[in-house]
Amino acid sequence: MKMEPFVRTEMLSEQPAPLGETGVLKWMRENLFSSILNSIISILALVAIILAFMVLMSWAMQPSWASTSLSQCQDDPAITGACWGVINNRFNQLMFGFYPRVEQWRPTLAFILMLVAVAPVLFNNLPRKMMWFSVVYPFLAVILLWGGTIWGPLLVLAGFAIGFILFKVLFGIVGNLAAMLIAVFATLLWWLYGVSMVAEVLSGIIPIGLEPIESSKFGGFMLSITIGVSGIALSLPIGIMLALGRQSDMFIIKTLSVGFIELIRGVPLITLLFVASVLLNFFLPPGTDFDLILRVIIMVTIFASAYMAEVIRGGLAALPSGQYEAADALGLDYWQSMRLIIMPQALKISIPGIVGNFIGLFKDTTLVSIIGLLDPVGLIVTIQGSSDWNGIVWELFLFVAMMFWIFTFTMSRYSMYLENKLKTTH
Amino acid sequence: MSQPVKKEVDRSAMQVSDEVAIEIRNMNKWYGDFHVLKDINMTVNRGERIVVCGPSGSGKSTLIRCINRLEVHQKGDIIVDGTELSSDLKNIDKIRSEVGMCFQHFNLFPHLTILENCTLAPIWVRKTPKKEAEEIAMHFLEKVKIPEQALKYPGQLSGGQQQRVAIARSLCMKPRIMLFDEPTSALDPEMIAEVLDTMIELAEEGMTMICVTHEMGFARKVANRVIFMDAGQIVEQNEPEEFFNNPQSERTQLFLSQILGH
Ligand SMILES: Nc1ncnc2c1ncn2[C@@H]1O[C@H](COP(=O)(O)OP(=O)(O)OP(=O)(O)O)[C@@H](O)[C@H]1O
Ligand SMILES: [Mg+2]
Numbered sequence: 154m155k156m157e158p159f160v161r162t163e164m165l166s167e168q169p170a171p172l173g174e175t176g177v178l179k180w181m182r183e184n185l186f187s188s189i190l191n192s193i194i195s196i197l198a199l200v201a202i203i204l205a206f207m208v209l210m211s212w213a214m215q216p217s218w219a220s221t222s223l224s225q226c227q228d229d230p231a232i233t234g235a236c237w238g239v240i241n242n243r244f245n246q247l248m249f250g251f252y253p254r255v256e257q258w259r260p261t262l263a264f265i266l267m268l269v270a271v272a273p274v275l276f277n278n279l280p281r282k283m284m285w286f287s288v289v290y291p292f293l294a295v296i297l298l299w300g301g302t303i304w305g306p307l308l309v310l311a312g313f314a315i316g317f318i319l320f321k322v323l324f325g326i327v328g329n330l331a332a333m334l335i336a337v338f339a340t341l342l343w344w345l346y347g348v349s350m351v352a353e354v355l356s357g358i359i360p361i362g363l364e365p366i367e368s369s370k371f372g373g374f375m376l377s378i379t380i381g382v383s384g385i386a387l388s389l390p391i392g393i394m395l396a397l398g399r400q401s402d403m404f405i406i407k408t409l410s411v412g413f414i415e416l417i418r419g420v421p422l423i424t425l426l427f428v429a430s431v432l433l434n435f436f437l438p439p440g441t442d443f444d445l446i447l448r449v450i451i452m453v454t455i456f457a458s459a460y461m462a463e464v465i466r467g468g469l470a471a472l473p474s475g476q477y478e479a480a481d482a483l484g485l486d487y488w489q490s491m492r493l494i495i496m497p498q499a500l501k502i503s504i505p506g507i508v509g510n511f512i513g514l515f516k517d518t519t520l521v522s523i524i525g526l527l528d529p530v531g532l533i534v535t536i537q538g539s540s541d542w543n544g545i546v547w548e549l550f551l552f553v554a555m556m557f558w559i560f561t562f563t564m565s566r567y568s569m570y571l572e573n574k575l576k577t578t579h
Numbered sequence: 580m581s582q583p584v585k586k587e588v589d590r591s592a593m594q595v596s597d598e599v600a601i602e603i604r605n606m607n608k609w610y611g612d613f614h615v616l617k618d619i620n621m622t623v624n625r626g627e628r629i630v631v632c633g634p635s636g637s638g639k640s641t642l643i644r645c646i647n648r649l650e651v652h653q654k655g656d657i658i659v660d661g662t663e664l665s666s667d668l669k670n671i672d673k674i675r676s677e678v679g680m681c682f683q684h685f686n687l688f689p690h691l692t693i694l695e696n697c698t699l700a701p702i703w704v705r706k707t708p709k710k711e712a713e714e715i716a717m718h719f720l721e722k723v724k725i726p727e728q729a730l731k732y733p734g735q736l737s738g739g740q741q742q743r744v745a746i747a748r749s750l751c752m753k754p755r756i757m758l759f760d761e762p763t764s765a766l767d768p769e770m771i772a773e774v775l776d777t778m779i780e781l782a783e784e785g786m787t788m789i790c791v792t793h794e795m796g797f798a799r800k801v802a803n804r805v806i807f808m809d810a811g812q813i814v815e816q817n818e819p820e821e822f823f824n825n826p827q828s829e830r831t832q833l834f835l836s837q838i839l840g841h
Binding site for chain 1: 649672676678680686691699700704706732734749752
């Protein structure tokens with residue numbers, strides 16, 4: 154006789170809590186007015202909040218949207234508080250810096266396309282084919298934002314193909330490692346020297362391109378988003394590689410990763426930005442004029458990846474060793490087990506930390522104002538220096554703060570959505 | 580701790596052939612200065628069902644984990660299915676895809692459904708087309724009697740069900756040898772039977788198995804050889820009847836009296 158174990162085959166459906174155990178009134182009774190002292194504190198706090206709100210509103214609710222200078226606000230007896238005209242008057246500058254007006258459709262289009270490009274990354278129920286656009290998007294964005302000949306970005310993109318083909322061809326001849334090294338080296342050479350030469354020739358023959366815009370014209374939120382989004386998109390994969398490197402059995406890889414992480418984490422971002430603005434050109438071959446924004450992006454990425462690596466290492470450490478063993482025991486190789494088993498779980502554990510880093514990175518882009526780039530905070534100083542708006546403070550900072558808050562709050566909500574979606578237990 | 584096996588065991592297909600499945604020669608392993616395994620010699624023929632027992636810390640887990648190189652041995656040879664285990668990654672991957680392993684804590688992948696757990700290795704290691712891999716997976720899930728749970732996540736299953744999924748997951752790779760490391764010791768008593776039944780069915784089909792377990796009922800009915808380990812050495816090995824009724828060494832006698840409770 155065989156004993157049938159009793160196992161429930163269906164889950165019980167969830168049931169609502171009994172009536173009288175839910176609702177606003179009950180919540181208030183329990184949390185705000187549970188005792189006399191508690192009730193007094195609640196009422197006092199409520200009064201304070203309402204008063205503060207009223208003061209803020211009476212300052213903010215002003216018919217000042219149309220004024221074109223601070224003195225106009227001050228002379229108008231109807232305006233007794235905030236002078237919002239500055240936002241209206243300088244809106245364009247706060248968004249685009251000194252990017253020429255007629256070309257501003259380009260960053261706008263780049264922004265909209267960016268939303269399309271990140272959508273399949275953020276929501277995995279969208280068609281996977283959309284990923285191709287996400288891959289091409291960075292090159293498209295460079296063409297749109299900086300303009301100039303389209304050949305430059307295209308040839309950079311071609312570099313990947315060159316490296317890949319070289320690897321495939323050499324793989325059979327010299328083996329895995331050597332082929333890899335040669336391919337990487339050749340690709341780097343191509344990017345450093347080949348691209349600019351060939352691009353010049355090609356644009357001589359077929360001049361297609363957009364009006365070139367210098368980096369110094371970039372500014373406002375467009376600049377913050379350019380630096381922030383590039384930093385975010387690059388720092389995650391680099392952080393993952395560094396975290397894996399730190400765990401590696403191979404001494405050299407481990408040492409390099411640990412050294413990099415500890416070195417970068419020990420230095421303030423502002424120092425790295427100064428290095429980007431002043432020092433970096435010393436190390437590059439003479440004559441190469443390396444775009445300042447690109448240098449800043451590199452530094453911000455380096456900085457953020459070091460932090461990212463540590464956040465992800467936390468996730469890796471939280472995984473029970475049984476997960477590695479089960480993957481090994483099934484015969485998965487290192488990269489398969491990392492990609493299919495370890496990373497999905499480690500990243501899921503680290504979502505709060507990762508998104509926290511993203512938010513930090515995005516806000517840290519305001520530091521570029523110190524090396525003279527005109528991000529929103531840098532622009533505030535510029536606007537304050539103009540004769541029209543000399544002396545204005547709160548309105549600008551409030552506006553900039555609110556814009557940043559919208560971006561960061563969106564990220565934070567998304568991370569909560571993602572955590573919820575990835576929950577696989579009840 | 581061990582419970583009687585109620586299921587009738589059909590021994591007709593359990594045949595030990597002359598072909599050697601695993602050969603271990605003078606194998607030694609250290610953790611730092613600690614000598615965990617000392618001069619292990621052991622040959623497992625195809626079709627053998629071996630139960631390894633011994634006190635905690637005697638090196639049972641370490642021994643079977645050396646067989647698919649979850650642990651690295653420092654001296655001696657281990658030859659699995661004619662392939663010698665060395666640091667050559669190709670050999671290791673080959674052996675791992677032919678040796679299935681079940682762990683005490685199941686180690687299912689919590690972010691994948693039961694079905695995905697089972698199809699993952701066939702798809703990525705064996706390069707089986709997805710559809711075919713799913714058919715194979717459903718076949719083995721039926722065999723362990725939980726096909727209806729295929730689309731759930733491991734966290735939604737009971738311990739016994741999870742361990743049966745873990746067995747199905749290993750079987751999907753069509754292994755020639757199965758290793759079990761205390762597969763029932765993390766389970767509640769009522770779930771132990773369902774997992775043991777699954778293992779018995781596997782044995783009945785002629786699978787070569789090495790099980791570390793304290794389920795002496797299982798050892799008596801299914802094993803053809805019981806190995807007793809202590810302090811990193813194989814102290815005694817024998818057929819189950821002889822082993823239980825007539826243990827040779829004092830250490831075995833002591834261990835058996837403790838575990839069988841007389
Ligand atoms: N990674 C390790 N590093 C150092 N020592 C270890 C390691 N793993 C196991 N040991 C030691 O090796 C010895 C054998 O361990 P092993 O897990 O093989 O024992 P076991 O017989 O399986 O015991 P149990 O019945 O408790 O599972 C133990 O003394 C243990 O402390
Ligand atoms: Mg053990």
